[in-house]
Amino acid sequence: MSLSPQWMDELRSRISLSGLIGRSVRVTKAGREFKACCPFHNEKTPSFTINDEKGFYHCFGCGAHGDVIRWMTDHQGLPFMEAVKELALQAGMEVPAPDPRAAKKAEQQKSLHDVMQAAQAFFVRCLAEERGGEARRYLASRGFPAQIVRDFGFGFAPESRTALKEALSAFPDEMLIEAGLRIVVEGKEPYDRFRGRLMLPILDPRGRVIAFGGRILTAEKTDAPKYLNSPDTPLFDKGRTVYNLHRAGPASRQSGRVVVVEGYMDVVALAAAGIGEAVAPLGTALTEHQIERLWRLVETPTLCFDGDSAGQRAAMRAITRALPLLRPGHSLRIVTLPAGMDPDDVVKKQGAAAMEGLLDEARSLVDVLWETERDAAPLTTPEDKAGLKSRLLAHCDTIQHPDIKSLYRRELTERFGELAFARKERPPFQPRQGNGPRAKGQPWKPAPAPLAEHDKARMLRIGTGPSSSLLAAVIDGLICNPQHVARHSEALARLRPENPDTCAVIDALLVLADSGQPLESQRLRTILLERGLRLPSAQDYAGMRFGFLGSGGDSAGEELAEAIALLVELPAVEEALGTATKRHEAEFSDESFAEQQRLLQRRLALLARLGQMGRARAAL
Incomplete structure (x- = not known):
């Protein structure tokens, strides 16, 4: 499909930006422009302006900026081409015909969406049946309300190598394999990927099932991974997908924050505690693409990591990924949970208020970077201190924005200077002997001798x-x-x-x-x-x-x-x-x-x- 600049300009000119935005946000006329409370962050005084003549919107509070297409992708959550097609329909324009390869790919994806939806229905049905009893008991042990179980679409994959294939017999085996639901091993018959697991669907920003995550339920399977995710498919790219983004987006506009946790079960636990703006990466450290997606929701997402060594490593990986991407107003905040606890532990043992308190005390990216590197190794010798400085400056060098790079260098250099060149405390003054009145019978002490050159x-x-x-x-x-x-x-x-x-x-x-x-x-x-x-x-x-x-x-x-x-x-x-x-x-x-x-x-x-x-x- 070839969308020329001229065609795109014509599309933008035919759509009233204020009318488009006004369908979901209350706008008021203000001179030659329109104003509204920004839908991208929580505010009481309108700072969001819409200019139909220039064809863009801008928020002076959070910096959100874009045109009709950006509104459809950022606010409505549509992929680019879906946004273009929707706007073209409203404008009465014909979208240029796609080339055959693109058409074939779109049809393929549509079919795979049907496969994934059918698999989701099968897993939900199995959870309600007798064979899903163990999975239901596990959910009850986690304290998840029935509404949360329904909202997040929990299901159960039976302990069978062919149960899914038999249930989805209307689809060819090749499609099940391409969707990541079946596994092919050379010399053997394909078999179901998810077996004997509590299932959780992974949805795209439009709420369509694109992958699954499964938690093992049988403790005897010590050689099996505790959590198993779908592989990358034409629908699912785990490095670009953020779990629960389609729910967290609307919630974040009310709370003004996004909370990033380590796993999708943490997301569910926080949602059950009333924190609906939680998301998670999917089996990998937070990637650059995921950080950019989160910045579309809020300028400073809050990363919440478990209080163990693995959690600290995950925090540092996220920081190193974010540093090259930093730009004015966009950063990360970091929360470290108490040792040995995850979000579910905090909520269960200390209550939702305790979790809110930890989130309110989130530290800045530069603070966590400094503290992590400072505590990474002993600082007993000049060589140790020089090593710390070298690591800090290496981090600064990865920052692409020149102003932020300069400010980080200055901030970290000043902190290093205070640590490496700290003023030593003066020893307490010891009065010299014989300065007071002499005791009876003792000789006089002479006055201080002239100072030597040294x-x-x-x-x-x-x-x-x-x-x-x-x-x-x-x-x-x-x-x-x-x-x-x-x-x-x-x-x-x-x-x-x-x-x-x-x-x-x-x-x-x-x-x-x-x-x-x-x-x-x-x-x-x-x-x-x-x-x-x-x-x-x-x-x-x-x-x-x-x-x-x-x-x-x-x-x-x-x-x-x-x-x-x-x-x-x-x-x-x-x-x-x-x-x-x-x-x-x-x-x-x-x-x-x-x-x-x-x-x-x-x-x-x-x-x-x-x-x-x-x-x-x-x-x-």
Whole structure:
């Protein structure tokens, strides 16, 4: 069949798009366009527009977009050619005659649909008969209501190699074989594929039976697979078919979600619990074609996997399949069930509300990708960490959309940087021995010796800015509470302010603390002034009212300790940030960027804490 562009344009021009959509959705006139609540996602305020002049519809909420043919395929669930034929009938147009090969294939498929429908009727009939007793008992043990059993079309395949052939004697054996209902083995007579199994029909988007799935009922058959599906046939492509899609589509438009589970029995269990928008792949990992089909229903399907190692592997396979396909607004969410449980277990043991709660807590694709790769192997050596980074970047490289690829690289690189270059916690401060007043009969401890050249690298230079203001406040606090100077002498000795007056005050405090003489605030202030030193005032620390400036006792000591720790770390971080920025400008590597960002975030956190300390006290 040859459908020329001219013929397709003529078909579109003869169909009123607003009239077509208006048959199933309430539309209202809005200027030169029409508006409606979007039928592709659940909304209360209309964001779905229809433009007859341009011949397309568009939803500003979910991004659904298309013409009359796309409406018939996406909303009505028709295959492309069926949609064209339906529209041509409405438009009074003759569809171009198909070529002989296409006509033969269409007739063949039509006949196979008849075969599959006859097989379904046979399986349903057997379930109701005496030979279906074991299958009925199994369904009762699963707690499936009678309505669910009818809706999903459960049946039973007798334990016989020829029962189906005899029941469908009106069809030649070749058709039963082509439909996947019978098996041919060289040198043997064909025999029925499904025997002694609970049967479940697999339907296409139009609700026609195209394949079957069968669950074994006899426990003695240890060599037989627990579940058996039809093979690929002219009707059935398991890599493109999504089980229960024809029911989940309408349900998803009400709930705004699609839940993907591992097997069709999980789908039935969720439907029995009131979650009707569940679907499943068919014996394979979720394929690219199936992901695209799901994205036609919702932008972010929710994948729900069992909480065992097989479930985790299935989640990772789905993620790797989805990464190359990602596009703006379209992704996946992942739910991992408790260990050893499937959806039916959760519903039975914890109730439908528990299942809803798990679905509400679904994690994003990037979160699961990061956590899975992070936990895949130990990260004890630099080589281990480099391996993690390599795996993450390899995943990013598979993403086709340039913006999403760039954003994934940045997100995962930042997470890797936080993990690989995490700031180590500073050990608790240990006061040096002999800094306090000397015990009776003990010799004086000398003042700290001048720093050697190799120690100068540990010096913390403090210029202007927040560090300088904080230092002025700390010095004022130590003068108010001189009993705490000795405790922090090692930290104070590392500080090297650019202001020489501030250096002189720090040196004097250290010398007086080492003298062993008891210090009192007013007396200390007098000594420093007599030496001609300029002492800090409130103007030097921007008027912030730290608690250690107006109180004494243990609370002042604790607040001073926090302020000094902040004072030591802030200039160190600022210096490291400057170095990291220069390195990143020179190298422009992922590692240099991660280190720069980590230090920048730490600096912002320290400045925020400094502001909190000052504001909190200013409000008192």
